[in-house]
Amino acid sequence: MAMTTTIVAWESRNQQGGGGGGHGGGGERREHMFEKVVTPSDVGKLNRLVVPKHHAEKYFPLGPAARSSPAGTVLCFEDARGGDSTWRFRYSYWSSSQSYVITKGWSRFVRDKRLAAGDTVSFCRAGARLFIDCRRRAAAVSPSSPSGALIKVQLPVVDEKEASCGRRCLRLFGVDLQLRADAPPALDLQL
Amino acid sequence: MAMTTTIVAWESRNQQGGGGGGHGGGGERREHMFEKVVTPSDVGKLNRLVVPKHHAEKYFPLGPAARSSPAGTVLCFEDARGGDSTWRFRYSYWSSSQSYVITKGWSRFVRDKRLAAGDTVSFCRAGARLFIDCRRRAAAVSPSSPSGALIKVQLPVVDEKEASCGRRCLRLFGVDLQLRADAPPALDLQL
DNA sequence: TTTCCCACCTGCTAA
DNA sequence: TTTAGCAGGTGGGAA
Numbered sequence: 001m002a003m004t005t006t007i008v009a010w011e012s013r014n015q016q017g018g019g020g021g022g023h024g025g026g027g028e029r030r031e032h033m034f035e036k037v038v039t040p041s042d043v044g045k046l047n048r049l050v051v052p053k054h055h056a057e058k059y060f061p062l063g064p065a066a067r068s069s070p071a072g073t074v075l076c077f078e079d080a081r082g083g084d085s086t087w088r089f090r091y092s093y094w095s096s097s098q099s100y101v102i103t104k105g106w107s108r109f110v111r112d113k114r115l116a117a118g119d120t121v122s123f124c125r126a127g128a129r130l131f132i133d134c135r136r137r138a139a140a141v142s143p144s145s146p147s148g149a150l151i152k153v154q155l156p157v158v159d160e161k162e163a164s165c166g167r168r169c170l171r172l173f174g175v176d177l178q179l180r181a182d183a184p185p186a187l188d189l190q191l
Numbered sequence: 192m193a194m195t196t197t198i199v200a201w202e203s204r205n206q207q208g209g210g211g212g213g214h215g216g217g218g219e220r221r222e223h224m225f226e227k228v229v230t231p232s233d234v235g236k237l238n239r240l241v242v243p244k245h246h247a248e249k250y251f252p253l254g255p256a257a258r259s260s261p262a263g264t265v266l267c268f269e270d271a272r273g274g275d276s277t278w279r280f281r282y283s284y285w286s287s288s289q290s291y292v293i294t295k296g297w298s299r300f301v302r303d304k305r306l307a308a309g310d311t312v313s314f315c316r317a318g319a320r321l322f323i324d325c326r327r328r329a330a331a332v333s334p335s336s337p338s339g340a341l342i343k344v345q346l347p348v349v350d351e352k353e354a355s356c357g358r359r360c361l362r363l364f365g366v367d368l369q370l371r372a373d374a375p376p377a378l379d380l381q382l
Numbered sequence: 383t384t385t386c387c388c389a390c391c392t393g394c395t396a397a
Numbered sequence: 398t399t400t401a402g403c404a405g406g407t408g409g410g411a412a
Contacts, residue, residue, distance in 0.1 A: 046407085047392070070390080070409065096408060103407090104391070232404050238386060241403060261389065287390045290403060295387060384412100391407070397400090 028126040033059045035122040047107040056100035067093045080133035219317040224250045226313040234306050238298040247291035258284045271324030
């Protein structure tokens with residue numbers, strides 16, 4: 001499954017959230033670091049977020065020790081929209097793929113935020129405080145959506161007699177089935 | 192893949208293997224400890240056997256030191272059917288999953304014994320001597336096989352007209368299907 | 383390179 | 398309903 005990973009980053013020092021937004025304080029300006037449009041893998045069973053290398057090395061640098069250690073380090077983020085939730089992620093470097101990843105803790109974030117492929121997760125900071133936020137992708141979920149590959153399966157005819165009366169047969173998991181007369185002529189399997 | 196793990200344990204002091212079976216001696220009675228029906232993971236690429244916690248703590252207790260140490264300890268088993276083979280396994284506790292595992296040496300046992308998922312591995316002892324044995328799963332892959340949980344699914348009638356002509360309908364993965372007239376009245380799903 | 387081993391991690395599920 | 402157990406995984410590294 002191929003999905004383009006889009007990264008958008010600002011170097012601006014724009015204050016986020018307008019005015020005194022967010023939860024009380026610190027007073028320091030909130031600076032956008034970067035965003036990532038998450039891939040299916042980022043929200044899937046791999047339970048990890050790949051942090052693009054140039055952003056990782058700029059904003060979340062690992063010392064030589066942490067870079068070598070599988071344990072990496074722990075990054076704590078506050079919820080950018082306020083609330084009490086904080087998110088603790090293990091952050092480390094995978095030398096095998098030469099990539100920076102957020103692992104432990106990430107799957108909980110995905111679940112709690114109902115994060116889906118195509119959504120955007122954004123990171124910002126105010127001094128030493130780190131914030132994480134996310135937003136939904138633009139709504140449209142059409143059959144031509146790029147988020148899931150579609151395979152059209154023509155249903156095989158396995159029984160001449162039945163076929164002659166217009167019924168399509170299908171052997172599924174060892175069970176012989178017939179499609180209803182008004183069933184579509186093919187199955188669309190979404191991966 | 193869901194596979195039922197069946198554990199059978201005896202506390203009896205029955206001598207195993209009948210008479211003076213096994214290889215010469217010791218004289219001590221051979222006591223069954225426990226058995227495990229191995230899972231696909233136990234005989235697969237993970238190269239480890241998960242020892243169910245209650246059996247592990249009863250028969251192969253690890254001292255605090257060995258429990259904390261990643262090195263664990265070494266368990267040596269003799270072949271319960273005699274022969275010269277002895278099996279040295281590393282046995283340790285994985286704190287992350289809170290489980291007891293046999294790791295190093297296990298894959299060799301799996302290979303040499305041609306152990307497959309569903310087979311049973313059994314452990315017994317005679318005094319301080321430990322024995323390991325295994326046996327094939329019951330050959331039959333019949334619907335009543337105990338090696339996989341069976342769920343009998345009565346097919347729902349969803350369409351009166353179709354039902355009246357003797358056809359059973361089933362909605363599967365969002366697709367309306369009809370069973371062939373000669374299909375069984377229920378599905379046995381083997382897990 | 384490939385295989386095995388190691389120390390982790392997590393979702394599912396039965397109790 | 399919550400939770401402990403474990404089956405099924407990961408990347409890293411040693412051999």
